[in-house]
Amino acid sequence: TGDLAAAMPFNANKAAEHGQDNGLNPPAGAQVPPPSRLPTGSTLSEVNASAKTGGVAADGSNPGNGPLDRVRVDSGGQRLTTNQGVPIADNQNSLKSGLRGPALLEDFILRDKLTHFDHERIPERIVHARGSAAHGFFECYDAVPQLTKAAPFKQAGKITPVFVRFSTVAGERGSKDTARDVRGFAVKFYTDEGNWDLVGNNMPVFFIQDAMKFPDLVHAVKPEPHHGMPQAASAHDTFWDFVSLMPESTHMLMWVMSDRAIPRSFATMQGFGVHTYRLVNEAGESFFVKFHWNPKFGTHSLCWDEAVKISGADPDYHRRDLWERIEAGAYPEWELGLQVFTEEQADKFSFDVLDATKLVPEELVPIQPVGRMVLNRNPDNFFAETEQVAFCTANIIPGLDFSNDPLLAGRIHSYVDTQISRLGGPNFHEIPINSPIAPVHNNQRDGMHRQAIPRGRVAYEPNSLGGGCPFQAGATQGFTSVAARIRAKDEQGKVRAKPELFAEHYNQAALFFNSQTPAEQAHIAAAFRFELSKVQVPAIRQRVVSMLRNASESLAAQVAEGLNMNPLPDAMPRALPRRLKPEVNVSPALSLTARPGDGSIAGRKVALFVADGVLGQGVLDVQASLVAAGAVPRLIAPRIGPVATGDGTALEADASLENEPAFLFDALLLPDGAAAMVALSGDGNAMAGIRDQYRHCKTVVALGTGAELLDVAGISPTLPTGDPDPGITVASDAASAADALVDGLRRHRHPQRETDPPIV
Numbered sequence: 067t068g069d070l071a072a073a074m075p076f077n078a079n080k081a082a083e084h085g086q087d088n089g090l091n092p093p094a095g096a097q098v099p100p101p102s103r104l105p106t107g108s109t110l111s112e113v114n115a116s117a118k119t120g121g122v123a124a125d126g127s128n129p130g131n132g133p134l135d136r137v138r139v140d141s142g143g144q145r146l147t148t149n150q151g152v153p154i155a156d157n158q159n160s161l162k163s164g165l166r167g168p169a170l171l172e173d174f175i176l177r178d179k180l181t182h183f184d185h186e187r188i189p190e191r192i193v194h195a196r197g198s199a200a201h202g203f204f205e206c207y208d209a210v211p212q213l214t215k216a217a218p219f220k221q222a223g224k225i226t227p228v229f230v231r232f233s234t235v236a237g238e239r240g241s242k243d244t245a246r247d248v249r250g251f252a253v254k255f256y257t258d259e260g261n262w263d264l265v266g267n268n269m270p271v272f273f274i275q276d277a278m279k280f281p282d283l284v285h286a287v288k289p290e291p292h293h294g295m296p297q298a299a300s301a302h303d304t305f306w307d308f309v310s311l312m313p314e315s316t317h318m319l320m321w322v323m324s325d326r327a328i329p330r331s332f333a334t335m336q337g338f339g340v341h342t343y344r345l346v347n348e349a350g351e352s353f354f355v356k357f358h359w360n361p362k363f364g365t366h367s368l369c370w371d372e373a374v375k376i377s378g379a380d381p382d383y384h385r386r387d388l389w390e391r392i393e394a395g396a397y398p399e400w401e402l403g404l405q406v407f408t409e410e411q412a413d414k415f416s417f418d419v420l421d422a423t424k425l426v427p428e429e430l431v432p433i434q435p436v437g438r439m440v441l442n443r444n445p446d447n448f449f450a451e452t453e454q455v456a457f458c459t460a461n462i463i464p465g466l467d468f469s470n471d472p473l474l475a476g477r478i479h480s481y482v483d484t485q486i487s488r489l490g491g492p493n494f495h496e497i498p499i500n501s502p503i504a505p506v507h508n509n510q511r512d513g514m515h516r517q518a519i520p521r522g523r524v525a526y527e528p529n530s531l532g533g534g535c536p537f538q539a540g541a542t543q544g545f546t547s548v549a550a551r552i553r554a555k556d557e558q559g560k561v562r563a564k565p566e567l568f569a570e571h572y573n574q575a576a577l578f579f580n581s582q583t584p585a586e587q588a589h590i591a592a593a594f595r596f597e598l599s600k601v602q603v604p605a606i607r608q609r610v611v612s613m614l615r616n617a618s619e620s621l622a623a624q625v626a627e628g629l630n631m632n633p634l635p636d637a638m639p640r641a642l643p644r645r646l647k648p649e650v651n652v653s654p655a656l657s658l659t660a661r662p663g664d665g666s667i668a669g670r671k672v673a674l675f676v677a678d679g680v681l682g683q684g685v686l687d688v689q690a691s692l693v694a695a696g697a698v699p700r701l702i703a704p705r706i707g708p709v710a711t712g713d714g715t716a717l718e719a720d721a722s723l724e725n726e727p728a729f730l731f732d733a734l735l736l737p738d739g740a741a742a743m744v745a746l747s748g749d750g751n752a753m754a755g756i757r758d759q760y761r762h763c764k765t766v767v768a769l770g771t772g773a774e775l776l777d778v779a780g781i782s783p784t785l786p787t788g789d790p791d792p793g794i795t796v797a798s799d800a801a802s803a804a805d806a807l808v809d810g811l812r813r814h815r816h817p818q819r820e821t822d823p824p825i826v
């Protein structure tokens with residue numbers, strides 16, 4: 067190159083462009099080793115811990131990567147400017163020709179402001195439009211090299227930053243949080259081998275088996291297209307029409323009609339990867355896997371009447387709960403568990419592991435805990451982070467792979483595709499919340515809103531002008547797909563059809579229903595009754611009941627009775643007439659009661675009713691005990707502000723009976739003090755609050771004369787069976803009142819009290 071190079075203009079920063087023999091040109095077939103991305107002396111965990119979540123992070127060699135601090139904006143102490151950074155003198159008045167004259171076109175300041183405003187909305191997600199998110203980390207318990215080489219599982223104690231978004235499916239962006247619906251549970255792991263998105267739900271199965279049916283499912287559940295109703299609800303004809311013609315949905319319907327569809331908090335629901343995925347180890351061996359997130363705070367749900375009332379009083383109930391838990395340091399936490407099984411094991415199951423309407427019972431394949439996830443930082447900006455985050459099932463990393471689940475196949479396409487219109491082009495991976503902490507180097511170029519400024523003249527591969535870079539990582543470092551063979555028994559040529567076991571639709575629906583407690587079963591029956599009673603066309607209701615008969619005669623009979631449907635329709639003909647013997651008939655793990663959590667009551671809310679004349683010291687003592695136990699007590703009075711206590715203690719109400727009705731709380735304290743008792747007993751809001759707590763099977767504790775409020779509200783401390791109600795306590799002192807509240811919160815609810823219809 068000698069003479070030629072000397073004759074060319076030379077830029078020392080871009081030596082490689084000139085094809086110089088500068089050491090960057092690899093000998094044929096060889097590659098340049100990648101520079102280390104770790105600052106000297108730091109460990110992977112330290113680097114990852116700070117990346118994305120704030121603090122100091124390793125320098126990325128690509129400006130699109132790295133911690134969000136690089137794009138966080140703080141306007142404290144700054145002057146107002148246009149988007150071009152021009153200081154604005156007056157933000158009140160547009161530029162006019164004379165005080166009463168016309169506005170001038172030259173007013174670039176007004177136009178800068180209005181133009182941006184006119185374009186500040188983007189399309190909402192097709193599904194899962196309503197969501198809330200938080201930052202956190204995943205911590206690996208122990209390396210599992212025998213199972214996978216995936217980065218988050220590589221070393222004990224390793225930290226991988228995550229961003230997690232929870233969502234409802236059907237409702238629009240501004241819809242209520244407490245709709246009866248599946249909840250999305252989408253986790254973006256920013257690993258040092260690239261982003262891994264585990265885009266799951268709070269239920270382990272799905273409505274349909276093939277992505278071909280997804281648009282139909284979504285069109286059926288969304289508001290009906292002619293009048294745009296109902297919002298965030300499946301209780302309408304088109305949904306039930308579709309699912310009743312798709313018997314594969316029976317299992318998922320059991321989950322969606324169960325209390326799982328109305329969680330108490332995002333922090334108290336499980337998450338599932340749903341599909342069978344693959345783990346791949348260094349040796350290239352692969353195993354099937356199902357991912358499970360189990361909440362540290364236990365699985366707790368609302369009851370239907372409560373969810374309906376909450377949706378009016380606080381449509382942001384779950385978003386607020388997540389935000390407040392994190393602000394208060396009661397960090398939501400889940401344990402990640404793996405169900406690992408081999409292809410040979412899967413071959414023997416009575417169901418097909420590629421069928422997303424089936425789960426693998428824990429009794430068949432136990433769950434192996436591998437790490438924990440903690441959410442410990444709220445986003446700084448809802449739009450920039452929660453709205454712009456783009457999860458894609460296609461985002462996996464070395465050590466993981468897909469299975470042949472046909473529902474997953476469609477997802478691998480759909481998620482990337484949808485972001486292109488939602489986020490306005492193919493560079494959505496450069497939006498800060500989406501960009502990996504792992505460096506990005508490839509020859510993809512340009513497109514709308516490109517941020518990176520790739521240097522050099524080379525945008526192709528192979529090249530010699532760029533020193534062969536970026537070079538292929540090769541099979542030892544780079545992602546390789548599992549060379550899964552299509553086995554002789556699966557070789558049919560191209561077919562549009564399903565494997566035989568996909569036609570068995572009812573065994574696991576029965577398994578789920580039979581594994582629930584009587585109270586949970588009653589809620590499922592009531593949910594079907596409610597939803598189907600909203601359906602106008604009788605034939606659709608009949609078809610659902612005929613489908614249910616194949617899963618549970620008892621459930622079908624309860625639903626039919628609730629709908630005044632007599633006689634019962636014939637059971638729907640089965641797609642697979644031969645019966646398959648399931649491995650497991652009852653799986654206690656499928657009941658919400660199976661996961662009470664670690665006993666902590668962190669983040670649970672308690673209403674302490676107060677009114678003028680209250681004996682304030684007792685209330686303050688209960689409040690202090692609850693705070694010490696991690697709960698969130700709030701003083702609720704007829705009006706906000708100072709309360710004239712009967713014992714001279716200084717009390718200030720946090721909220722009023724009107725602006726924070728009692729049903730927003732997990733438990734209720736009725737205070738001591740004769741005058742307060744009179745004031746509260748004459749207040750319909752207080753009385754309705756007590757009755758709601760009772761009806762929703764929550765804990766009510768009365769201190770001293772507060773017990774009289776129970777009488778006025780018509781609440782009996784005795785169960786219909788004659789036994790004492792464990793959720794109603796009359797306490798003589800603050801310490802025992804606090805104990806009763808803590809104990810009640812631990813038990814969450816007292817279903818023994820429940821009747822249908824409710825007696826209160």
Ligand code: HDD
Binds near residue numbers: 252265266340474
């Ligand atoms: Fe999906 C969003 C979960 C099937 C197509 N889906 C979306 C989100 C979650 C799920 C949690 C919201 C992510 C976020 O917070 O941004 N989806 C699931 C699960 C499924 C599933 C657990 C079954 C196992 N989805 C599914 C299929 C398709 C899609 C079969 C299409 C073939 N899903 C989408 C989508 C969305 C989406 C249209 C809308 C917004 C987005 O992707 O980013 O592409």
